[in-house]
Amino acid sequence: MKTAIITGITGQDAAYLAELLLEKGYKVYGTYRRTSSVNFWRIEELGVENHPNLELVEYDLTDLSASIRLLQISSADEVYNLAAQSFVGVSFDQPITTAEITGIGPVNLLEAIRIVNPKIRFYQASTSEMFGKVQEIPQKETTPFYPRSPYGVAKLYAHWMVINYRESYDIFATSGILFNHESPLRGQEFVTRKITDSVAKIKLGKQDVLELGNMDAKRDWGFAKDYVDGMWRMLQADKPDTYVLATNRTETVRDFVTMAFKAADIQLEWRGKDEQETATDVATGKVVVKVNPKFYRPAEVELLIGDPAKAKNDLGWEPQTTLEELCAMMVEADLRRNNAGFSF
Ligand code: NDP
């Protein structure tokens, strides 16, 4: 039986990865932070929280001694570092916390691997946010980086440290540059889930208007469950490397809004531009979407579209879910939750 550590078990990707590794027969150590109200709703929703091969361990990525102990108690073969301060918007207000967790945090794990067992295979959750301002389209492993947020800068530091530990100490340290991936388990602060939850509430008469920031931003959105399979494949490869996972399709935030309302049988009519832009429900004539500049960011990543050819070639990985299927799945889950009187 192989043993894996997944950091950040309360997050979206970790829930799907835990489900996948448990299905494959792994023993999984999932780490969570001590908080006043720990929230395991995602692993509960997937039905894995009481799995006999899942052990939950209290851990903070910023603590080197805790990182060393985590590796010692688990005797892990593989470490998937998914923990991070992962919200780009917040990173502008908390740049130092973001640097400590998202940038330096992974180095604690790399150092712990070096000290405890250099044979451990390590996966780092790198991000398309490192590409930032457009240098090349589509973005791939060789595209120059130009991060546009404290989050992107912190992730880029960690990314280079992974490569440095790979080259300096012969550690199997791999970096997955993943483009945006969403699911019904996505946090509500991210734009897709904010949209699908609001669509459900508007459909059920529990909310009037959805307020958003930049509608023109273009993202390459895939399904998180497809992407965690790519993470696992990266650690089964013959050698450590860097891989992009993406769908190679890009759409605007506005397109995703239209798609989500359509999935709930609401047709929109768009009017105006920039801060005056609105969308009206054609059937009722009511404004259901408007812009609120409070959601604009100090610097924006305007366009992301990834080329996953290397992952397809080397790992046999391909996305399995279309954006329409993903969007409909998220709207359906939020309608079900809001109908039942709750929404996470
Ligand atoms: P989430 O925000 O859903 O999960 C992040 C996890 O990290 C949470 O479990 C959180 O715990 C934990 N965490 C935060 N700070 C610490 C800390 N100091 N010590 C230990 N754990 C901590 O992220 P996703 O699942 O969406 O993403 C997983 C990883 O992939 C992240 O590193 C993210 O930056 C990266 N990524 C995500 C992409 C996406 O589109 N989803 C794309 C590319 C990269 P808590 O619940 O206590 O806050």
Ligand code: GDR
């Ligand atoms: P992103 O995701 O910043 O790409 O980072 P997010 O969903 O937050 O934003 C996507 C785009 O939508 C625009 N936007 C809004 N965003 C939010 N959150 N709320 C709004 O109201 C809103 N209105 C417009 C944003 O400006 C942006 O252009 C995600 C995270 O998961 C990162 O951890 C990960 O590394 C990257 O994806 C790849």
